[in-house]
Amino acid sequence: MSRSEEFCPRCGDAIERSGRPSGPDSPLCEECYLSEYDLVDAPDRVEVRVCGRCGAVHRGNRWVDVGAEDYTDVAVEEVTEALGVHVDAESVSWQVAPEQVDGTTIRTHCSFSGVLRGTPVTEEVTVPVRIGRETCDRCGRVAGGAYASVVQVRARDRRPSEEERRRAEAAARDLVADLEAAGDRDAFVSEVTDRAEGLDLKLSTTKLGQRVAR
Ligand SMILES: [Zn+2]
Ligand SMILES: [Zn+2]
Incomplete structure (x- = not known):
């Protein structure tokens, strides 16, 4: 049995694979892997179109009644939808805390913790949400x-x-x-x-x- 030495294509360090019998999902070493892949993929900003009359939210290509108490709930929901957690992350826990900046902007502070390739990692991202008030198709027709x-x-x-x-x-x-x-x-x-x-x-x-x- 010969053991072939593996090297990280980015930093050139020798890679110790013995602890991972299931095989690596990336040729990078531990350190490069963690710096290459974020625990969380977050958008720079999220735009939410809401109906100023009935509170419906525009999703995809249609208006949806969400029954939200206020727009911070909507912001948290939309940001949560837009976040992507690394597929290999384990024991992920997260929370999203909204901060109302003004009538049309809500800052959502998202904090995550999880385990990536056996290493505990935490990540914090802030995603601004812009609330655009419009009139939904139904309210437009009612008003008309x-x-x-x-x-x-x-x-x-x-x-x-x-x-x-x-x-x-x-x-x-x-x-x-x-x-x-x-x-x-x-x-x-x-x-x-x-x-x-x-x-x-x-x-x-x-x-x-x-x-x-x-
Ligand atoms: Zn490396
Ligand atoms: Zn409406």
């Missing part, structure tokens, strides 16, 4: 008074009672809430008009109109 169908709440030969009108509107709003909870961002009540002959409900989609009319 867009609607696709009108459901007229009427009674024969009389005006529907206040109770009947109230119930019809509540039913429409309940249905919208159910659809929203199921991820449908297109359903909304655009306008409610109380008329002498009854109630007019302007609804965003014909499908919603058909379901409310039942």
Whole structure:
């Protein structure tokens, strides 16, 4: 059995591999490996587009209702999504602490600790998050008074009672809430008009109109 000497291609040091029977994942020596690979891959900055009206967050190519309490929660979530921890790291623990700088900037202080190739390492990165306030597609359509169908709440030969009108509107709003909870961002009540002959409900989609009319 002969043992071939290995040398680090970067610094030229002889490499002792005996302790790693599973084989190295990089030809570099311990020291060069640790300086070459960060424990954490963090973006320089993260931009988050939020709807200033309803708090929805733009992700990928669509708006998503996140139900966040405030934007620091959103910032922490988005930064966490964007961070990449080294695949070979073990026993990784981390925390992200948000610091509100001003209305549109949140600094997130991320600290990590883990074990890389048997060496305990810690790393701290600060990722600034810029919050861009916009109007989401739905709020834009609500504000624009867009609607696709009108459901007229009427009674024969009389005006529907206040109770009947109230119930019809509540039913429409309940249905919208159910659809929203199921991820449908297109359903909304655009306008409610109380008329002498009854109630007019302007609804965003014909499908919603058909379901409310039942
Ligand atoms: Zn080296
Ligand atoms: Zn919105």
